[in-house]
Amino acid sequence: MRVEAAFDSDGFSVRPVMDPDSPGAPRLFVQKDGWIGMLAEHGSAKNHRTARPKRAYYVEGDAWHRGYLLGLLAEQEVSRMTGEFLKKVIFAFFDSGVAQKGGLEGDIQDLIATIAAGATKSVLPDVPPELLEEIKGIHDGCAAARPGTTVTREDLETLNFGVDAILAHVYSGEIFARRGIDPRLLRTPIGCNAFSLSGAAADGRHFFGRDFMFPTADVFQDTACLLIVSPEAPGRPFVSQTAPGFVGSMAAMNIAGFAMGVNMLATRLCDPHRPGFNSLGLVRDCVQHCGSADEAVGRVAAAQRGVTWLYPMADAHGRAFVVETGRKPGRRELFPYYAYVPWRYRRRLPTRGYIRRMRRRYGTPSPRQGVFPRANTYHYPFDYVLDWNERLYKAFDRDWFVKLTDFLMDLIGAVVNLFCGRIRSLWHSITTEIEEMHIGAAYEDADFGEKGFINQTWKDHNCPGPFYFAPQRESRPDVVLATNHPVSPEMRLTAMNEWIALLTKANVNDIQWRYDELNREILDALERSPQGVSEETAWDLVSFLRPDGRFPEYYNPGGAGSWQDVQVHGSITLCELTGVSMKSLFGCYGDEPVTVHLRRYF
Numbered sequence: 392m393r394v395e396a397a398f399d400s401d402g403f404s405v406r407p408v409m410d411p412d413s414p415g416a417p418r419l420f421v422q423k424d425g426w427i428g429m430l431a432e433h434g435s436a437k438n439h440r441t442a443r444p445k446r447a448y449y450v451e452g453d454a455w456h457r458g459y460l461l462g463l464l465a466e467q468e469v470s471r472m473t474g475e476f477l478k479k480v481i482f483a484f485f486d487s488g489v490a491q492k493g494g495l496e497g498d499i500q501d502l503i504a505t506i507a508a509g510a511t512k513s514v515l516p517d518v519p520p521e522l523l524e525e526i527k528g529i530h531d532g533c534a535a536a537r538p539g540t541t542v543t544r545e546d547l548e549t550l551n552f553g554v555d556a557i558l559a560h561v562y563s564g565e566i567f568a569r570r571g572i573d574p575r576l577l578r579t580p581i582g583c584n585a586f587s588l589s590g591a592a593a594d595g596r597h598f599f600g601r602d603f604m605f606p607t608a609d610v611f612q613d614t615a616c617l618l619i620v621s622p623e624a625p626g627r628p629f630v631s632q633t634a635p636g637f638v639g640s641m642a643a644m645n646i647a648g649f650a651m652g653v654n655m656l657a658t659r660l661c662d663p664h665r666p667g668f669n670s671l672g673l674v675r676d677c678v679q680h681c682g683s684a685d686e687a688v689g690r691v692a693a694a695q696r697g698v699t700w701l702y703p704m705a706d707a708h709g710r711a712f713v714v715e716t717g718r719k720p721g722r723r724e725l726f727p728y729y730a731y732v733p734w735r736y737r738r739r740l741p742t743r744g745y746i747r748r749m750r751r752r753y754g755t756p757s758p759r760q761g762v763f764p765r766a767n768t769y770h771y772p773f774d775y776v777l778d779w780n781e782r783l784y785k786a787f788d789r790d791w792f793v794k795l796t797d798f799l800m801d802l803i804g805a806v807v808n809l810f811c812g813r814i815r816s817l818w819h820s821i822t823t824e825i826e827e828m829h830i831g832a833a834y835e836d837a838d839f840g841e842k843g844f845i846n847q848t849w850k851d852h853n854c855p856g857p858f859y860f861a862p863q864r865e866s867r868p869d870v871v872l873a874t875n876h877p878v879s880p881e882m883r884l885t886a887m888n889e890w891i892a893l894l895t896k897a898n899v900n901d902i903q904w905r906y907d908e909l910n911r912e913i914l915d916a917l918e919r920s921p922q923g924v925s926e927e928t929a930w931d932l933v934s935f936l937r938p939d940g941r942f943p944e945y946y947n948p949g950g951a952g953s954w955q956d957v958q959v960h961g962s963i964t965l966c967e968l969t970g971v972s973m974k975s976l977f978g979c980y981g982d983e984p985v986t987v988h989l990r991r992y993f
Contacts, residue, residue, distance in 0.1 A: 394429055394449050395419060397991035403431035403447055408464060411535050421463050426452030428460030439955050439979035441613060447987065448635070451621035458525035458638070461618070462532020465635035466540055468614040469533050472636035473546035477553070479608035481507065483580045484557055499576060503557055506566070510556035510666060511549045517668045517695040518552065519676055522638045526551065529636065542636075550636050551672060555698045559666040562657055562699060564890040574893040580606050581875045581898045582960065583654035584909055585703035586932065587711035587767065590869030591913075593923035597968040599705045600933030601642040601652040603632075603961035612958045615977035617987050626679045630987050632964050632975045639671025641962050642975070643678040646989055648707025648968040651678050651687060654875050656699040657895050658886040659731035660717025660761065667697030667719065674702065684710040692760040695719055699885070703873050707968040711767040713873040715882040719761045726758045728881065731888040736858060739782045741775065746881060749774060755879075763879045767871045771863035775880040776839050783859045784834035841866060842911050846904040849945060854899045856892035857883075861903065864910040872913065874906040909935060926967060930974065930984075934963050937980050946980075955981025 395405045407417035408430055420427040428451070432444035450460040462469060485499045515523065526547045533542040560566050561577055582604030589597045605611075614634040621628045629645035644650035651674050668676075673694055681687040684706045691702055697718045705711035720726065728746065729737055741749075749772040750757060756764065832855040838845045839862045846853050863878045865871060875898075877883045892899075912932055916924050924932070934940070938947040938954040947957045962977040963984075976984040 398431040406430045426456045430464045436983035436985045439981040447617040449619045453623045454521045454524040455528035458528025459532035462529040466533040466536035468635040476608045476610035483606040507553035514552040555666045559661045559663040559698045563661045563663045581655045586872040587705035589709040598929040599650040599966040601964040603641040605961040640675040642964040644966045647682040650966040651704040654701040656701045658699045660885040662697035662718040665697045667695045669698045688764045692762045711871040713765045715763040715877045717761045728884045763882045775860040781834045844907045849904045852900045857886040875902045
């Protein structure tokens, strides 16, 4: 009755469901061994395309029971995620149009599918047993809901950990280079925005905004939901924006007012042989077990990670971080500042002695266990921008283009030999694209100020690839923001690599523009409201790319069709950490967002 009343207060109605363990008439909950699960549908928020009400679930108990109850309630959605979504999302990691021209689409698709399925097995030993037990419960619940279910444990494991396995290989490039696959054929669906506004929020509130930009595979927009979880002690109750089948979270917040998300980050600091425990699962693990942002930083550092990600996080006490992470190094391994930097750039980069001096001058921490926590109190060492960026820009010149084409010629030669010349026709388009990366990359001091823009619009290309120190724009201790690039100079060095330059291509410019634009919009909002931003303004900030806003063509090029039908690429979420509420939009931009006030359920 308590949970039903809480759903009702949030605009949801509990939907009667059949319980195979209790045959008879539909009930308002399913149960297993005394634990209950409930499915609720929103009264007014519906999917613009399908007209289906937005859903929220409630589950409780130990790991297996939580999974079982969700599988029982959402077998159809889990089946779509482990079937249709899993097959389609692979296409997000390569340029199918270019691959088709070279006759390589099948080769790359099969390789990525093999990595996702096979390398997932190497991830499992590093995953907390609790999450694996929950996956087992989801499978068992689906089998109980429909004996002929297509859901398998292997597919659930690949759904949850396959992306990390893929990215560890894509970012490091080993297996693709070894097989002679040109990085231009690969694609990284890099996109995410996040911010924390503590004292910058009105009425003593703290907003954590999260724009999870990831391919929907034309499935996620229909299955996405909010999941309210009451775990056995010592875990904390939390709400997660996710989709049934995932044990991880795109964004999550617990009852203590701690929230966390994850942003993609392309650098070479990965371990393809041990992808480890990262991303959505690590977000979920931290939110369930941590009561503060500081506690979560320690938990991220302790995890056996093998892929680079950014973890924005914040708590109700005003603490916030963007935790920049890579693989967890060996016990005596030094941080690999220059391991991936081309030799011609190293003489234009600071020495280890310079790095140590900057650390002492600004009181910044050293990367520990492959982690750099950029806190809201972090003092960005702007010396890196002043001392090194101009010479880095100059290094990104025609001479660099000639050397890069030599590198590409060797790479293409390997591809031609491997695939019997099937991609010779790609050479012209590859060289054209690389040359375009160099056009307009001009250094200007004014670009690096507090409200500066390296790219004035989202279509500009003024970044010299990843070969520069990205400035931290935000200087207030109550504002932290992130898109998809490392801001700390030390982590930035791990992204300065030819493979990453070719892999990310125009994404580098988009990432920097989104960071600069979101920074400007936050500062402008604070100038208009010195007392702090309202919830309405915070929602407007986190959804600044929506197709009915200031940048209508970002997601809807040419204005094709109605903006209401444009899919949300992932989800947009705003957490209010003092009142412990989560507002989230998923599906289509014309949909109504849904809100959960977590404390009402407990």
